[in-house]
Amino acid sequence: MIEARELRKSFGTRTAVDGMSFDIRQGETLGLLGPNGAGKTTTIHMLTGLLRPDSGEIIIDGVADPMRTSVRRRIGLTPQTLAIYEDMTAEENLVFLGRLYGIPKPILRKRVGELLDIAGLADRKRDVAKNFSGGMKRRLNLVASLVHQPDILFLDEPTVGVDPQSRNHLFDCVSNLASTGTTIIYTTHYMEEAERLCDRVAVVDQGTIRAIDTVVELKRKHGGDATILVEVERDSAQRKRVTELLQGIFPDRTIRIEDQHLKLQSANPIRDLAKLADSEMDPKWIELERPQLEDVFLNLTGRRLRDS
Ligand SMILES: Nc1ncnc2c1ncn2[C@@H]1O[C@H](COP(=O)(O)OP(=O)(O)OP(=O)(O)O)[C@@H](O)[C@H]1O
Ligand SMILES: [Mg+2]
Structure with missing residues (x-):
């Protein structure tokens, strides 16, 4: 199109x-x-x-x-920058635009009513736009x-x-x-x-x-691998035992230790989780983190969207 x-x-x-x-x-x-x-x-x-x-x-x-x-x-x-007339009411803004488009009066009246409903501004239609909150202005900007x-x-x-x-x-x-x-x-x-x-x-x-x-x-x-997280207690024998167990199941993989989690990158999480399900690992320790759009952005641009 x-x-x-x-x-x-x-x-x-x-x-x-x-x-x-x-x-x-x-x-x-x-x-x-x-x-x-x-x-x-x-x-x-x-x-x-x-x-x-x-x-x-x-x-x-x-x-x-x-x-x-x-x-x-x-x-x-x-x-992006608001295109509404601050000194006009919500209703006047919409009627004014409708006239510019040459929409006949009876049709326009009905349509303006519908748009005010969509914007959730029907009960404020006679208020001038400059007295609206930021969100109300944005809603008027959309229906305009x-x-x-x-x-x-x-x-x-x-x-x-x-x-x-x-x-x-x-x-x-x-x-x-x-x-x-x-x-x-x-x-x-x-x-x-x-x-x-x-x-x-x-x-x-x-x-x-x-x-x-x-x-x-x-x-x-573009999201990269999923991450399998295994919850471990801080400074405990459990942590040591679980780390050894996990490394035993995945001998050629790097296991990262962060706070209360062991982290394992996984290109095939379903297969890896199946292995874990067959092991002595307690399932309630295990979580799966899928790549997010944030990871996609980072991988494609080398930057984080939130900080940029
Ligand atoms: N009229 C202009 N005169 C000079 N530079 C401009 C003009 N409009 C945009 N630019 C520049 O062009 C680049 C792209 O701007 P643009 O407004 O398209 O980005 P944007 O993705 O919409 O950003 P934002 O999320 O901040 O709205 C920026 O570096 C901006 O400074
Ligand atoms: Mg912009």
């Missing part, structure tokens, strides 16, 4: 996007996961026609021009991009500065839109959001896509 081919964009000497290519399928939710400055917003601005790429191509439904009016009307953008019922929606870090309750509310909105067939491009630097909402995730760093796949496949291909 959307194809990006070798997109590049620099600002002066700073390269923001350095040759990104990817496809977005109709109805899918694609996440762009990357740290501050990775080039996510620049990419979204190129895809929505707000910025012209220095080079490369964007093809939407077979046509190479996202600036076309017919395409722009199908696109909604929830920008839905007034013209776009079938392609770009969400640029929609949950920044939002408390957990509002965040869950936003997640539900996004999931509902996805279930009704909206194609969604969602940027975030929160791994749990990418994991929870996205069909596929592009790991973005320094203007490039390091990998793009489902979270399950990203973990399988």
